[in-house]
Amino acid sequence: MTLLEVENLDVHHGQLHAVRGFSLAVDPGATVAVIGANGAGKSTLMRAIAGSHLPTAGAIRLDGKDITRLPAHRRVAQGICLVPEGRRLFKSLSVQENLETGAYRAGTGPWNVNAVMELFPWMRERARQNSASLSGGQQQAVAIGRALVANPKVLLIDELSLGLAPAVVKQMYALLPRIVERGTAVLLVEQDVSQALAAADLVHCLLEGRTVLTGSPHDLTSAQVEQAYFGLAHAGGGPEGN
Amino acid sequence: MDLLNTLVQGLMLGGLYALFAAGLSIMFGVMRMVNLAHGDLAVVAAYLVLVLLGGTMFPLWLVVVVTLPLFAVIGYGIHRSLFSRSLKAGPLSTLLVTFGLSIIIQNGLLEGFSADTRTIDMGVLNTGAFHLNNQLSISYLGLLTLVLAVAVIAGVQLFLSRTRTGKMMRAVSDDADTASLVGANSKHLYAIATAIAFGTVALAGIMSGARSSFDPSIGPAQLIFAFEAVVIGGLGSLWGTLAGGAVLGLTQAFAAHLDPSLTILAGHLVFLAVLAFRPQGLIPQRTV
Numbered sequence: 001m002t003l004l005e006v007e008n009l010d011v012h013h014g015q016l017h018a019v020r021g022f023s024l025a026v027d028p029g030a031t032v033a034v035i036g037a038n039g040a041g042k043s044t045l046m047r048a049i050a051g052s053h054l055p056t057a058g059a060i061r062l063d064g065k066d067i068t069r070l071p072a073h074r075r076v077a078q079g080i081c082l083v084p085e086g087r088r089l090f091k092s093l094s095v096q097e098n099l100e101t102g103a104y105r106a107g108t109g110p111w112n113v114n115a116v117m118e119l120f121p122w123m124r125e126r127a128r129q130n131s132a133s134l135s136g137g138q139q140q141a142v143a144i145g146r147a148l149v150a151n152p153k154v155l156l157i158d159e160l161s162l163g164l165a166p167a168v169v170k171q172m173y174a175l176l177p178r179i180v181e182r183g184t185a186v187l188l189v190e191q192d193v194s195q196a197l198a199a200a201d202l203v204h205c206l207l208e209g210r211t212v213l214t215g216s217p218h219d220l221t222s223a224q225v226e227q228a229y230f231g232l233a234h235a236g237g238g239p240e241g242n
Numbered sequence: 243m244d245l246l247n248t249l250v251q252g253l254m255l256g257g258l259y260a261l262f263a264a265g266l267s268i269m270f271g272v273m274r275m276v277n278l279a280h281g282d283l284a285v286v287a288a289y290l291v292l293v294l295l296g297g298t299m300f301p302l303w304l305v306v307v308v309t310l311p312l313f314a315v316i317g318y319g320i321h322r323s324l325f326s327r328s329l330k331a332g333p334l335s336t337l338l339v340t341f342g343l344s345i346i347i348q349n350g351l352l353e354g355f356s357a358d359t360r361t362i363d364m365g366v367l368n369t370g371a372f373h374l375n376n377q378l379s380i381s382y383l384g385l386l387t388l389v390l391a392v393a394v395i396a397g398v399q400l401f402l403s404r405t406r407t408g409k410m411m412r413a414v415s416d417d418a419d420t421a422s423l424v425g426a427n428s429k430h431l432y433a434i435a436t437a438i439a440f441g442t443v444a445l446a447g448i449m450s451g452a453r454s455s456f457d458p459s460i461g462p463a464q465l466i467f468a469f470e471a472v473v474i475g476g477l478g479s480l481w482g483t484l485a486g487g488a489v490l491g492l493t494q495a496f497a498a499h500l501d502p503s504l505t506i507l508a509g510h511l512v513f514l515a516v517l518a519f520r521p522q523g524l525i526p527q528r529t530v
Contacts, residue, residue, distance in 0.1 A: 076425035088420040090413040105425025
């Protein structure tokens with residue numbers, strides 16, 4: 001059965017029609033990536049699924065239950081948790097306290113503060129430090145840990161790679177399978193296409209709020225992805241040369 | 243010896259100011275909200291205690307024990323129904339709403355209780371004192387107020403740093419949008435902060451009502467001292483508020499020692515000096 005189902009979703013951002021008729025399904029244990037250029041509507045989509053931004057039309061269902069109008073803070077207990085773009089750690093809280101906030105309305109599952117610290121062993125030493133003193137990659141790890149502690153059925157990650165060094169991005173993506181193997185499905189949006197393609201079972205490419213390409217990364221050619229990402233018009237058969 | 247006495251009296255007065263200011267400091271620290279009806283709420287609590295003492299056979303301690311949680315519940319209700327709406331509309335509307343509340347309270351009290359001055363009779367607490375020697379005496383009420391102020395501020399600080407709800411309150415204060423993503427209902431958590439503020443200001447109103455006389459119009463004057471204590475100590479910092487209350491109390495006591503007519507003026511001058519030379523206050527809130 002489908003875990004998370006998004007159907008014909010329309011989201012407006014002020015005057016901007018940011019997401020148009022978007023549909024997507026995430027199965028249990030799956031990793032789904034939504035890729036797209038800056039301004040394609042990815043973050044708005046994620047915020048709509050997490051409940052921070054109410055959609056204008058369409059439906060969001062989790063485990064078959066309609067949650068389209070549920071406020072963000074009540075979706076956490078239902079099993080949705082978003083790692084927001086730019087980490088957004090609580091700056092007056094320590095690393096440990098940031099992780100603990102995830103437990104506030106947590107579901108049952110394998111994750112707790114201890115399990116997160118096993119995943120990121122350096123956190124133990126820095127548990128009492130202020131979260132603002134961490135590097136970008138460490139902050140991203142705390143943000144992911146905070147969301148994991150809530151034991152979501154679907155973990156939403158908005159721009160995992162944003163502002164991080166390539167080596168750190170690689171480490172982050174290497175961790176995803178360890179999260180998925182414990183039963184959490186992952187839905188991520190990403191500008192870094194190669195990382196997303198390598199990590200995901202299913203990719204949606206978003207252009208101006210619409211899905212223009214979808215499929216398994218194995219079945220997609222890089223030319224197709226490039227076209228969809230940049231919105232190059234189909235010129236019959238595909239692009240030539242480089 | 244005379245100076246020691248002034249020091250002790252100033253500290254005890256400072257305790258009262260800090261107790262008044264604690265609620266103001268909590269509301270500003272957690273949700274950047276200034277409640278202009280804060281002083282009037284203290285007066286309401288004092289009248290409520292008078293009514294309960296007169297109308298029931300309850301002893302004083304029971305009346306106080308009933309009044310404080312009652313005020314906390316009222317605070318929660320007022321927040322959910324009034325303050326949370328005005329916070330959504332911005333800081334100016336919150337100022338207007340609480341200013342309006344202040345006027346309604348003052349006039350309501352005037353209708354109900356007339357402009358006569360009243361005091362809360364706490365028996366031996368009102369008049370008794372430890373006479374350490376000829377010059378130095380510590381009144382029971384002043385000492386109790388100082389102890390309560392320290393206990394309230396330490397208690398709230400502990401609540402914010404140790405409990406689950408307290409930590410979420412700080413998280414919401416940092417970033418309400420992100421806090422909602424881990425399940426925090428900011429309206430509920432803000433309302434709890436308001437409930438704590440109402441409970442503490444009720445306590446301050448009762449202690450102040452026993453210390454000196456009150457009438458329906460003294461709320462704004464109480465607010466000014468509380469506000470000065472908060473600003474001197476550093477906005478949003480609870481220990482700062484305690485320090486700010488002490489500085490204000492000591493200043494007034496020493497000024498009164500020199501010339502009683504300088505009492506209030508000296509307090510205001512210290513407040514202005516802090517604003518001019520150390521606007522972040524004595525103990526600024528930790529921001530990184």
